[in-house]
Amino acid sequence: MSANLAIEMKNITMIFNKKIIANNKINLKVKKGEIHAIIGENGAGKSTLMSILFGMYTPTFGEIYINGQAQVITSPIKANNLGIGMVHQHFKLIDTYPFWKNISLGSEKTYFNIFVNKSETIKKISEIMIRYNLNIDLLKKPINSSVASQQKAEILKALYRDSDILIFDEPTAVLTPQEIEGFLEVLIALKKSGKTIIFITHKMAEIKKVADTATVLRNGEVVNSFNVADTDVEQFAQAMVGRKLKNIHNTYKEIRKDIVLKVENLSVLNQNNHKVEALKNFSLEVSKGEIVSIAGVEGNGQAELVNTITGLSKIKKGKIYVNNHLINKVSISKRYSKYRMSHIPEDRHKHGLVLDSDLINNMVLQDISSNKFSNFGFINFNAVQEYGQKIVEKYDVRNSQSGFAIARQLSGGNQQKAIVGRELERDSDLIIIFQPTRGLDIGSIEFIHSQIINAKNSGKAILLVSYELSEVLALSDRVVVLNSGNKVGELIGKEINIDKIGLMMMGEKV
């Protein structure tokens, strides 16, 4: 056993339900003190492998060595005791506990080993927050907080337990570009302080920036381990998806004004702080066959805009029309059915899928009582199955068991692909899209982008909110930039470029 290895996984195989081979004879070696990236397509087996290392699953067979010692890791508590911490792809915070309590849960500072010493606990967390520049309001609860704050809390939770080996499962998928920079600094700081890091990400630039080694998984097997400095992005892409990628781009043509969505002088309160307005007198139109993107730093009113259009939040002032109908007071479900709206939500677990239902059912959620799937109150199960399976297949949802897989059991990226497929394929006039490719692999992003452009070409009106500037650049006919709830300006067609958007995001008029 080589002494410089923090982790060695040997011949790890994980078979779910006696048939799904998520990991197949995987060998992984992680050196002490390195940042080791694990990459691969959605469903390749990354999260499963790390869940095994963290004691959440017992592998069907295989061995694990931590610091050269053979270990059977039967639970996360055992993993913690071995110095392993993990930040999960899907948050495991308790919604109704304040962050400080979530972060310290089970390891709080106490009086006499019994009573939780809140101020000491908060003090310890605050020290970590300052040290790694990870700021959140510790008294707030996850339920009232942004996705990014929740992710930070998860990171703090791992740091709080002072683990030597830290596993990060797609920590940057939910962070904004600005926050990602900060997070990568955190990783580098952790490495400097001697920790060993496993980092799962779909973003090649991040790997190039911080990782020493990258192991590529495909279909549950190791393709290869690369020394990052000697490998270029194309080589990684080729290893992951087994082919060259195309460059998808919207070719702008003048759009005839046939307005589907009209937002007039909209003011909305900030969803985390009802004392301030998140959107101020905001107006916007989206026409048939047009993709309008909202660009801006997260928290500048994007979420509130989407939530009021889809009916999740209240309007303070202003009007929203869809196909010339005022919808201010229309229920959420009617917006989907009668007013022909689709919505790809920001949080796929809260608003996207019924996790304990199978995929086929999830594909017809909003439309089950339409005459496409029901007749006089009787559901046409054949029609439902046929339709559900078609989408699952078209959108390449991996390991879907012909659509009968339970949504919860899919990998994160495959859940996302299913939601995107459902919403793009629905018979709608308007699609509200929030961060559609969050957590998707590069091959899937290419496909989803081409489908969004297809939807536009078929005449749908599309409102896209994305924090990925590359996505905004690839897809938009028009870009509207938001800053502090105000529209800074907009760019059309050939005017759209990254420098202008960047300046406008900081509030400058161009």
Ligand SMILES: Nc1ncnc2c1ncn2[C@@H]1O[C@H](COP(=O)(O)OP(=O)(O)OP(=O)(O)O)[C@@H](O)[C@H]1O
């Ligand atoms: N609890 C489970 N029961 C059944 N199948 C599962 C379970 N967990 C994972 N799988 C299957 O194992 C495969 C690997 O999933 P995993 O979550 O490890 O992928 P991943 O590489 O992390 O993908 P992503 O990039 O989308 O997060 C998937 O196809 C998934 O459907």
Ligand SMILES: [Mg+2]
């Ligand atoms: Mg995963």
